[in-house]
Amino acid sequence: PEFADENSPTKRVGGDITDKFQKYEHKFPMLSLSNTYSIEEIEEWEERVHKTLERKVEYTLELKYDGVAISITYENGKLTRAVTRGDGSVGEIVTTNVRTIRTIPLELRSGEYPSTFEIRGEIFLPLKAFQELNEERERQGEATYANPRNTASGTLKSKDSGDVAKRKLDCFLYGIYEDNKRFSSHFEAVETSKKWGFKTPETKLNYFQKASSIDEIKDFIEYWSIERNNLPFEIDGIVIKVNDYNDQEILGMTAKSPR
Numbered sequence: 001p002e003f004a005d006e007n008s009p010t011k012r013v014g015g016d017i018t019d020k021f022q023k024y025e026h027k028f029p030m031l032s033l034s035n036t037y038s039i040e041e042i043e044e045w046e047e048r049v050h051k052t053l054e055r056k057v058e059y060t061l062e063l064k065y066d067g068v069a070i071s072i073t074y075e076n077g078k079l080t081r082a083v084t085r086g087d088g089s090v091g092e093i094v095t096t097n098v099r100t101i102r103t104i105p106l107e108l109r110s111g112e113y114p115s116t117f118e119i120r121g122e123i124f125l126p127l128k129a130f131q132e133l134n135e136e137r138e139r140q141g142e143a144t145y146a147n148p149r150n151t152a153s154g155t156l157k158s159k160d161s162g163d164v165a166k167r168k169l170d171c172f173l174y175g176i177y178e179d180n181k182r183f184s185s186h187f188e189a190v191e192t193s194k195k196w197g198f199k200t201p202e203t204k205l206n207y208f209q210k211a212s213s214i215d216e217i218k219d220f221i222e223y224w225s226i227e228r229n230n231l232p233f234e235i236d237g238i239v240i241k242v243n244d245y246n247d248q249e250i251l252g253m254t255a256k257s258p259r
């Protein structure tokens with residue numbers, strides 16, 4: 001017993017089962033993204049960004065995963081808390097359930113990670129797991145689920161982490177939040193967190209890349225408008241971010257989302 005480790009892989013499942021999930025106030029609010037369906041609006045936005053910053057701007061292009069947002073805290077390399085988005089200011093603690101997701105490390109590989117930080121991403125149910133689940137439910141004469149997103153969201157709120165463990169949820173992590181900003185850009189932060197053991201969006205599969213022109217942005221949109229049909233998970237768009245953290249700060253925020 002003296003060698004028992006709460007983060008041993010054998011302890012992924014288990015822990016308190018309660019009626020309600022405890023609320024938790026986010027240290028860094030979980031914001032929204034402003035959206036558009038128009039290429040002209042994207043061109044206008046890109047021009048505005050360019051004009052405000054008065055220099056060459058670097059962007060990141062990524063997929064918009066259709067799942068459930070999660071914020072996970074690591075302290076001294078160990079997963080200590082996982083909180084849902086909630087209303088963006090206050091979420092619910094779902095640590096016990098999140099610990100069952102195999103691709104989320106309970107303990108980080110050695111590396112130069114901050115002693116305390118939050119990493120954010122999207123929990124989703126891959127299409128194959130969703131189809132298999134519904135096939136099984138059909139065999140059992142049970143009602144099938146409508147879509148992977150709602151199934152992922154319902155599963156994350158399950159009262160039994162053993163049930164969550166069976167569901168094959170997955171997670172892409174796409175953002176680091178910490179007090180002492182050690183990174184100068186979003187791309188650098190995400191790519192470095194991959195080395196600590198996180199599953200981050202694949203650059204090799206074009207899930208995540210840098211861009212420096214409107215043409216590259218348009219190419220990415222065009223590519224994924226077709227290729228989204230061949231992905232093993234669902235997306236509900238693509239996300240364009242200004243890569244440099246200083247640039248992000250200069251651009252500031254609207255009421256709910258970064259400019």
Ligand code: IVH
Binds near residue numbers: 258
């Ligand atoms: S960034 C300031 N990146 O979209 C926004 N969000 O509307 C920080 N989402 O709650 C989030 N894929 O659940 C970001 N590649 C991605 C995303 C992504 C999906 C979701 C996320 C968030 C919502 C924002």
